[in-house]
Every structure is written in C-alpha cells, then in structure tokens.
Amino acid sequence: MIIRLNHVEYSYSQNPDKQIIQIKNLSFEAGKKYFIYGPSGSGKSTLLNLLTGLIAPSSGEITVLGKQLNNLSSRKRDSFRAENIGYIYQKFNLIPYLDAIDNIKLANYFDKTKKTHDIQQAANESLNKLNVPVADRNRPIQQLSVGQQQRVAIARALINQPKLIIADEPTSSLDQAAIERFMNLLFQLCEQCGATLIFVSHDKSLAYKFDCALPLADINKVQ
Amino acid sequence: MFIKLAYKSLLHRKVSVLLIILAMSVSIFVLLGVEHIRHQTKVNFNNSISNVDLIVGARSGKLNLLLYSVFRIGTPTSNIGWQSYKRLSYHRAVDWVIPISLGDSHKGFRVLGTTASYFKHYRYGNAQTIKLNEGKVFTHVLDVVLGSKVAKELNYEIGDKITLSHGVGKTSFSHHDHLAFRVTGIIAPTGTPIDQTLHVSLQGIEAVHIPNAHQILSNQSTELASLEENTLTPKSITAAMVGLKSRMLIFQLQRSINTNPTEPLMAILPGATLSEFWQSLSVMENALRLISSLIVFSAMLGLSAMLLTSIRERKQEINLLRMIGASSLFIFYFIQLEALFIAVASVVVATLSLYLSLSLAQAFLIEQYGLSISTNFFTTNTLLSIGTLLVFSLLSAIPASLKVNKMNE
Numbered sequence: 001m002i003i004r005l006n007h008v009e010y011s012y013s014q015n016p017d018k019q020i021i022q023i024k025n026l027s028f029e030a031g032k033k034y035f036i037y038g039p040s041g042s043g044k045s046t047l048l049n050l051l052t053g054l055i056a057p058s059s060g061e062i063t064v065l066g067k068q069l070n071n072l073s074s075r076k077r078d079s080f081r082a083e084n085i086g087y088i089y090q091k092f093n094l095i096p097y098l099d100a101i102d103n104i105k106l107a108n109y110f111d112k113t114k115k116t117h118d119i120q121q122a123a124n125e126s127l128n129k130l131n132v133p134v135a136d137r138n139r140p141i142q143q144l145s146v147g148q149q150q151r152v153a154i155a156r157a158l159i160n161q162p163k164l165i166i167a168d169e170p171t172s173s174l175d176q177a178a179i180e181r182f183m184n185l186l187f188q189l190c191e192q193c194g195a196t197l198i199f200v201s202h203d204k205s206l207a208y209k210f211d212c213a214l215p216l217a218d219i220n221k222v223q
Numbered sequence: 224m225f226i227k228l229a230y231k232s233l234l235h236r237k238v239s240v241l242l243i244i245l246a247m248s249v250s251i252f253v254l255l256g257v258e259h260i261r262h263q264t265k266v267n268f269n270n271s272i273s274n275v276d277l278i279v280g281a282r283s284g285k286l287n288l289l290l291y292s293v294f295r296i297g298t299p300t301s302n303i304g305w306q307s308y309k310r311l312s313y314h315r316a317v318d319w320v321i322p323i324s325l326g327d328s329h330k331g332f333r334v335l336g337t338t339a340s341y342f343k344h345y346r347y348g349n350a351q352t353i354k355l356n357e358g359k360v361f362t363h364v365l366d367v368v369l370g371s372k373v374a375k376e377l378n379y380e381i382g383d384k385i386t387l388s389h390g391v392g393k394t395s396f397s398h399h400d401h402l403a404f405r406v407t408g409i410i411a412p413t414g415t416p417i418d419q420t421l422h423v424s425l426q427g428i429e430a431v432h433i434p435n436a437h438q439i440l441s442n443q444s445t446e447l448a449s450l451e452e453n454t455l456t457p458k459s460i461t462a463a464m465v466g467l468k469s470r471m472l473i474f475q476l477q478r479s480i481n482t483n484p485t486e487p488l489m490a491i492l493p494g495a496t497l498s499e500f501w502q503s504l505s506v507m508e509n510a511l512r513l514i515s516s517l518i519v520f521s522a523m524l525g526l527s528a529m530l531l532t533s534i535r536e537r538k539q540e541i542n543l544l545r546m547i548g549a550s551s552l553f554i555f556y557f558i559q560l561e562a563l564f565i566a567v568a569s570v571v572v573a574t575l576s577l578y579l580s581l582s583l584a585q586a587f588l589i590e591q592y593g594l595s596i597s598t599n600f601f602t603t604n605t606l607l608s609i610g611t612l613l614v615f616s617l618l619s620a621i622p623a624s625l626k627v628n629k630m631n632e
Contacts, residue, residue: 052546078545078549081546089543089546092542092543094543095544097235098228102231105224106224106228106547107547107548109225110549111548
C-alpha cells in the first residue's frame with residue numbers, strides 16, 4: 001500500500017465543529033491509477049492537501065510511502081512532498097514569471113535529496129519527451145498555449161521522479177482532443193516511472209480509463 | 224534559484240514595485256539630504272573660526288557677539304574703546320589681538336576694518352591661514368583686500384577703485400564716495416564668511432568717517448607704516464579676537480575682562496558659544512529629523528501595504544510554491560527578500576540622486592549662502608540610517624509574511 005488513511009478527520013481550526021473530512025479507511029495500491037470524482041465542495045482539495053501533507057489532519061493517521069505524515073513536522077512534510085509527490089493543477093500550474101526551464105528547475109530546487117547534476121539537461125530531456133519545442137522553453141509561461149503549459153506542468157511534476165502523482169482537475173481547461181492526448185501522455189509517463197496516479201475530477205466520463213474509480217461521497221463520510 | 228525567484232517576481236510586478244521604490248527613494252533622499260545638510264552647515268560654521276581663544280566686545284549677548292564678529296550676521300550694539308583695546312593687547316597673557324571694526328559695506332558685502340594681524344593670526348577650518356590668490360595685504364590707508372566671492376561676483380581686479388557705503392544694507396543712501404579705495408589683494412576661497420568680506424585697515428575705516436580725511440591724507444604719505452601714532456587712530460573698534468600665550472589662561476583672562484571696571488566688556492569662547500548656539504537650534508533640528516523620519520515611516524507603511532495586497536493577488540502562486548515543496552519558512556524569506564530588494568533599490572536610487580543633486584547644488588549654495596557642502600554624505604551616521612532602514616523594511620514585510628502562513632490553515 002502506498003497510501004493508507006485510518007480514521008482521518010479534518011476541520012478548520014477556526015471552526016472545529018464543522019468537519020470537512022471524515023474517512024474511516026482508505027488505501028491506495030502502488031503503481032495503480034486511481035480516479036476520484038465528486039462535485040466541487042465535497043472536500044476534494046482538502047483531501048488532496050491532507051495526502052500531500054500540506055495540512056495535517058485534526059485526528060487520525062495518514063501514511064504515505066511508509067511515512068506517517070501526521071507525526072512529521074510541517075517542515076518535514078514540505079520536503080517529503082518535494083521529494084515524493086508530483087502535483088498537477090487544473091490551472092496556475094507554473095510560476096508565471098519564470099520560463100518553462102526555470103519552473104522545472106524550481107521543483108528540483110526544493111528536493112534536497114535528488115539534486116540532479118545537470119538539471120538543465122534533465123529539464124530539456126523531459127521537455128523533449130513531452131514535445132515542448134525548444135524555442136518555447138525560455139519564453140514567458142503566459143505566451144505558451146494551455147496545452148503546452150499542461151505539458152510543462154507534467155514535466156515539472158515528474159522531474160524529481162516521484163512515487164506518487166496527484167492531478168487535480170488537470171483536464172478541465174482542455175478541449176476534447178487535447179484531453180485525450182493529455183491523458184495518454186500522463187498514463188504513459190506514469191507507467192514509465194512506475195508512479196501511482198491519483199486523478200481527481202468532476203467529469204465522470206474519464207473514469208473508464210482508470211484501474212479504480214472512487215466516488216468521493218463514498219470515501220468521505222461527513223454528515 | 225531563490226534570489227532569481229524573488230528578482231523575477233518583482234520584475235513581474237514592475238509598475239507597483241517601481242512606484243514603491245520611487246516613494247521610498249524620495250523619503251530616503253529627504254532623510255539623508257536633511258541629515259547631510261544639517262551636518263555640513265555645522266561643519267561650515269565650525270570651520271569659520273579655528274584658533275581664536277577669546278572674542279572681546281561690548282557687553283551684550285554672547286551669541287550676538289559671536290554672530291557679528293565671526294559670521295557677519297546681525298549688527299553690534301556698541302563698540303569697545305580704543306584704550307580698552309590697547310590695554311588688552313598689552314596684557315601679559317595675550318599673544319596677539321586682531322581688532323575688527325564693522326559697520327560699513329560695499330554693494331551688500333560687509334567691510335571689515337582690521338590690521339595686518341588679521342592676515343597673520345586668523346585661522347579657519349583645520350588651522351588654515353588666510354592666503355592671497357593675487358596681490359598683497361593692504362599697506363596704505365586706502366587699500367582694500369577682497370574676499371574671493373566679492374571679487375568674483377563684482378568682477379573686481381587688482382588696481383580697481385571702489386568706494387564704501389555707510390551701514391550694511393544693499394541699498395545704502397549714505398556713501399563715503401569722497402574717498403576711493405584701491406584693490407590690492409584677493410583672498411583665495413575659504414568657504415567661510417571671509418569670502419564675502421572686504422578687508423581694509425582700521426585707519427581706512429576711520430578716514431571715511433571724518434570729514435577732513437582728504438586733507439590729512441594729502442598732507443602726508445598714506446602708507447600705514449609711516450603714519451604718525453595718532454593720525455587716523457580710531458576712537459573705538461567693534462570687537463577684538465584674542466590669542467593667548469597659554470590656553471590655561473583663558474578663563475582667568477575672560478573673568479578679568481568680564482569684570483573690567485573701566486568699560487563694560489565681555490569675552491566669549493567662540494567654540495563654547497557656538498555649541499550653545501547649536502544647543503539653541505536643537506529643537507528645530509529635532510523637528511527636521513522627526514519630519515524626515517515620519518516620511519520614511521510612511522513609505523515603510525506603503526511598502527507593508529503593497530506587500531500585503533500583493534499576497535492577496537498571489538494566492539495561487541504561493542499555493543503552487545507550497546505544493547511543489549516550498550516550506551512556509553521559504554515563503555517567509557521569499558517575501559522578506561522582496562522587501563529587501565525594494566529597500567536596497569530605493570537606497571541606491573536615493574543615494575545616487577542625492578549625490579547628483581548635491582553636485583548640481585554645490586555651486587549654487589556657495590554662491591547664494593556661502594555654504595560649501597561636500598558631495599560625500601557617507602558617514603557612519605548615514606550608514607547607520609541606511610542599516611536601520613533596511614531592518615525596518617524587513618519588519619514591514621512581516622504582516623505579509625504572516626498572512627502567507629495563515630493562508631494554508
């Protein structure tokens with residue numbers, strides 16, 4: 001099991017009575033592709049923030065890659081996230097004032113364990129794989145197309161060879177043809193590096209491509 | 224990477240960053256400028272007189288005596304008698320005496336009546352002596368030695384003839400135009416009131432004030448050295464500057480002058496009186512300082528507000544940084560570094576423009592106010608102000624940094 005949640009509860013510190021997340025048991029197997037779907041406001045972002053260690057649960061245990069996140073300091077969770085998790089957002093995936101290369105370098109900068117000797121070359125190789133033209137790699141991010149930006153985001157998410165890739169509605173700003181290409185590319189790259197994929201979306205139509213589809217309503221038992 | 228990130232992030236928000244840099248530069252400019260000019264004015268005043276132990280004048284205000292005798296500011300209330308001056312110069316503790324006689328002017332510049340002793344003993348700045356650029360010291364009754372600014376402004380050269388006016392205003396109605404003085408020397412620039420003064424002999428001053436001077440002068444040689452003892456000897460002088468054989472005797476002599484039974488005299492120590500003068504101005508100085516500090520403070524508040532608003536706009540960006548592994552401490556340093564960049568840029572802009580303004584204003588200040596302001600404003604104090612400023616800019620980034628850490632709660 002790559003991830004295991006045990007009696008996890010979460011509520012905002014300002015409003016401790018209102019629970020956002022309440023999960024009895026949840027686990028993810030290594031190397032598989034998971035699809036989690038649910039409407040917005042059902043606690044998707046909170047669940048992802050818990051899985052990545054950005055926030056700590058109010059109670060319960062979260063174990064990711066053998067590390068019990070709820071016992072780590074926030075600082076340790078931050079470096080754990082940099083080293084082990086690749087994250088892809090719906091939009092605003094890249095720092096707008098850095099170019100593609102620097103965005104990838106930045107992700108590597110936060111991973112203190114895998115300082116790649118030649119990060120420039122590694123970034124370029126990764127962008128080659130993702131078909132981002134050389135000419136676009138040093139241009140401001142805003143000048144790239146949405147599809148290109150998402151490909152750079154994949155390259156950024158994969159640069160530290162993470163065991164776990166989390167994608168938060170990454171396709172909602174793409175058109176149908178682009179979604180198809182994006183998904184194939186993501187699957188292919190996840191398989192190549194043996195990473196587990198957790199893909200969150202409100203669009204159920206994508207579910208058939210995954211090993212396992214979980215409705216968030218079944219996972220999160222908040223009343 | 225960290226520095227590059229902060230630098231690029233600022234570049235990304237050019238306009239608001241430039242505006243805040245501008246606001247901060249103006250405030251730093253004012254702070255450093257006021258401090259520098261204040262300091263330089265003091266230096267200028269302190270440079271005007273160097274080795275005079277006592278200034279003796281008629282009993283009036285200490286400050287008044289100092290201001291009119293050294294800085295040619297204000298007017299004397301009364302004179303001291305020639306006999307008192309004579310007695311003073313024969314005193315056993317006295318090394319030398321410079322008599323000065325004020326009250327006349329030439330086209331707005333003050334005329335100082337004195338003796339050769341002035342050129343021999345008067346010191347300014349770092350004990351520098353008065354040097355003549357051209358010509359020589361007065362040797363005849365009707366000779367005049369010009370300060371550098373007088374010569375420059377009125378375009379006078381050696382050999383020119385000028386007349387004196389009674390009183391010190393620019394538009395005097397009573398001119399001593401029956402006697403013309405001849406320019407014999409021009410003093411090298413000193414950066415002190417000397418530059419704006421015309422120097423004549425005491426006998427010259429006396430001559431313009433008596434109706435039959437013409438006859439007296441035409442009857443004999445006008446050479447000062449060959450004048451008979453009592454010809455054109457003044458009845459009184461305005462003040463006298465005294466140098467003592469030993470500084471140990473200063474207070475003893477001061478006391479004996481102040482308690483002189485024959486004439487109400489007063490002796491002051493120029494240095495001590497000058498510090499009293501600064502003391503009396505300190506309220507104004509502090510007000511100036513307070514104002515410039517408040518300006519800086521408001522600029523800091525502006526920086527703080529600007530960073531705080533930017534955090535609100537950059538919520539997604541900061542979220543992203545956190546998600547790819549940046550710790551909250553990293554974000555904290557990131558905001559602090561941005562503030563530091565802005566502060567350093569402002570200091571650079573402010574110091575450069577202050578340097579430029581001072582270089583441009585230098586000529587004007589010397590010309591108009593006789594103030595010689597150096598362009599080098601880097602003193603320990605300036606560096607201290609800049610250091611404090613940088614620390615405060617870091618403090619002003621704290622609200623923004625705290626906001627960031629609350630965002631992920």
